[in-house]
Amino acid sequence: MVKKLAVLTSGGDAPGMNAAIRVVIRAGLFYGIDMYVIYEGFKGLLEGNIKQVNKEFTSDIMNRGGTIIRSARLEQFKDPAVVEKAVRILRDFEIDGLIGIGGDGTYRGLADMAKAGFPVVGLPGTIDNDVASTDETIGFATALNIICECVDKIKDTSGSHQRCSVIEVMGRHCGDLAIFSSLAEGAEACITFDHPSKEDELFRRLRKMKAQNKSHAIVIVSENLLNLEELAKKIEHLTGFTTRTEILGRLQRGGSPVAHDRILAARLGTEAIELFRREEYGRVVCIRHNSVVSVDIFEAIEMKRDIHKNLMKLVEMLQ
Numbered sequence: 651m652v653k654k655l656a657v658l659t660s661g662g663d664a665p666g667m668n669a670a671i672r673v674v675i676r677a678g679l680f681y682g683i684d685m686y687v688i689y690e691g692f693k694g695l696l697e698g699n700i701k702q703v704n705k706e707f708t709s710d711i712m713n714r715g716g717t718i719i720r721s722a723r724l725e726q727f728k729d730p731a732v733v734e735k736a737v738r739i740l741r742d743f744e745i746d747g748l749i750g751i752g753g754d755g756t757y758r759g760l761a762d763m764a765k766a767g768f769p770v771v772g773l774p775g776t777i778d779n780d781v782a783s784t785d786e787t788i789g790f791a792t793a794l795n796i797i798c799e800c801v802d803k804i805k806d807t808s809g810s811h812q813r814c815s816v817i818e819v820m821g822r823h824c825g826d827l828a829i830f831s832s833l834a835e836g837a838e839a840c841i842t843f844d845h846p847s848k849e850d851e852l853f854r855r856l857r858k859m860k861a862q863n864k865s866h867a868i869v870i871v872s873e874n875l876l877n878l879e880e881l882a883k884k885i886e887h888l889t890g891f892t893t894r895t896e897i898l899g900r901l902q903r904g905g906s907p908v909a910h911d912r913i914l915a916a917r918l919g920t921e922a923i924e925l926f927r928r929e930e931y932g933r934v935v936c937i938r939h940n941s942v943v944s945v946d947i948f949e950a951i952e953m954k955r956d957i958h959k960n961l962m963k964l965v966e967m968l969q
Contacts (some may be wrong), residue, residue: 652769652926653866654684656700656740657749659717660691660724660756665775667717668909671835672708673919674773676844679705681784681927691752692759693722693737700743710777713906715792717882722756725814733762740768747931749922751775753787754951757934761947769931777902779863780824782953783945788827788918791910793902797831800898801868805835808866814838814856814891816869821901827902828872829958832965835868840965842872844957847885855969856889867891919941 653831657674659667671687678685686705711718726732740748747769750760753776760770774781777891797819808815821827825842832840838855841847852869859867869885871878878895886893907915918935921942925933933944945953 651927652683654743654745655747655923655926656686656743656745656747657687657719658688658691659719659721659775659922660750660752661721661751662776663716663721663779663786664775665715665792665903665907666915667751667775667790668711668714668964669907669912669915670773670788670919671719672712673916674749674922675708676701676705677920677923679904680793681923682922683926685959686743687719690720690722691742691756692724692727692736694720695739696724696732698739698837698893710736712912715903715905715907717751723750724759727759727762728767730762731735733759733766737763737766737768738923747771747926749773751788753778757781757947757951760934761951764932764947769926770947771925771931771944772934772950773918773922774934774936777827778821779825779826780822780955782951782955783934783950786914786937788911789916790909791906792905792913793820793827794830794834795908796902796905797827797829798834800896800901801831801835801870804896805866805868806857808868808894811892812863812865814867814869814882814889814893815884816871816878816885816893816895817899818871818873818878818895820898821872822874824955825872828870829961829965832870833968835867835870836968837870837965839869840962841869841875843875845962845963847881851911853885856885856891860890876884888921935966943949
């Protein structure tokens with residue numbers, strides 16, 4: 651019988667993490683479980699930065715962006731000796747299980763703890779939507795909305811000057827933010843790791859738009875993929891469009907989570923507590939075809955993500 655549970659957030663922060671923290675704590679307390687938070691992820695765990703919390707701790711946090719228990723990255727957690735130390739610390743606090751909210755790196759840290767014999771459950775929290783075991787991660791919908799708000803504003807000014815705007819969005823090696831925002835914004839081109847640029851085709855399309863006196867053009871690119879300034883220079887030279895680059899950066903991480911992310915956090919977070927009550931450990935909670943399910947954590951970290959070929963075809967069809 652689980653008596654004490656802890657929750658941490660790790661890796662990049664995402665809107666909706668606070669909503670997930672709130673749900674996990676309140677659901678645990680509902681079942682009479684003593685709830686703890688670990689500040690600053692696995693780093694804070696190794697430092698013993700652990701605090702018991704009550705219901706009041708979760709008041710007025712659901713609509714806040716970021717994570718109130720903070721986050722951190724810790725490369726050393728790949729060392730088995732470091733993982734063993736983390737397990738010992740949790741056992742010294744007499745904590746029976748750990749819920750980790752984050753992306754692929756968080757899941758790998760939790761998997762290492764599961765290997766060491768400690769009960770864990772993972773929740774997908776990342777704006778990148780790069781967790782293959784789930785159709786959607788907490789924070790993705792909010793980040794997508796923020797991108798669309800930014801692109802809408804860029805359209806206003808680019809249309810006033812008949813410009814082409816090359817816009818970089820986040821996503822690490824996952825192109826979901828780029829693909830979904832391109833579809834939502836009617837972008838003239840979308841470039842991701844899985845769907846690289848066909849420059850000749852891009853330049854041809856932009857030349858045609860320029861000849862038709864179109865007011866503006868939007869090209870959306872995944873981060874860390876190519877040199878935006880070089881691409882902008884090529885576009886300007888080969889198409890006649892005055893071209894500007896925009897890097898949205900960490901704007902995409904901030905802000906109050908949209909209702910969809912808050913509800914997703916509620917659905918996934920309560921299932922995390924139910925898994926512990928059923929003594930089903932070493933699992934991650936997922937949303938699949940709008941149903942909440944769980945997957946073995948070792949299977950989850952080996953899964954390959956969807957590269958959305960069908961959605962990319964839609965983007966290209968509607969350009």
